[in-house]
Amino acid sequence: MEISKAQEIVKNHLEKIGYTKIETEPMHAFLHLIEEVGETARSLLYKETPRGKIKNTTKPENLEEEVADIFWQTLKLASYLNIDLEKAFLKKYEKNLKKSH
Numbered sequence: 001m002e003i004s005k006a007q008e009i010v011k012n013h014l015e016k017i018g019y020t021k022i023e024t025e026p027m028h029a030f031l032h033l034i035e036e037v038g039e040t041a042r043s044l045l046y047k048e049t050p051r052g053k054i055k056n057t058t059k060p061e062n063l064e065e066e067v068a069d070i071f072w073q074t075l076k077l078a079s080y081l082n083i084d085l086e087k088a089f090l091k092k093y094e095k096n097l098k099k100s101h
């Protein structure tokens, strides 16, 4: 699947479930992204350190879903900022290619 298609899916889904104007503010999307990054961190802490018994860690079974959540929230943020993420990604890729030569 192309990134632009994934971004379209997220945008259509949000419209379908009727996100309010406040929820479509970029800062709200950004905070949601950070929340998902935190959930991924909790899952990694559980997996990578002997912290399974510490509260606020989550079981590593959720790791795949948490990383997908980060992608979803990134697509959402890009949409609310009117960023074409596929185009931005390719631009960044070319920039990184130049750095490696």
Ligand SMILES: [Mg+2]
Pocket (backbone or CB within 6 Å): 036, 039, 065, 066, 069
């Ligand atoms: Mg999550």
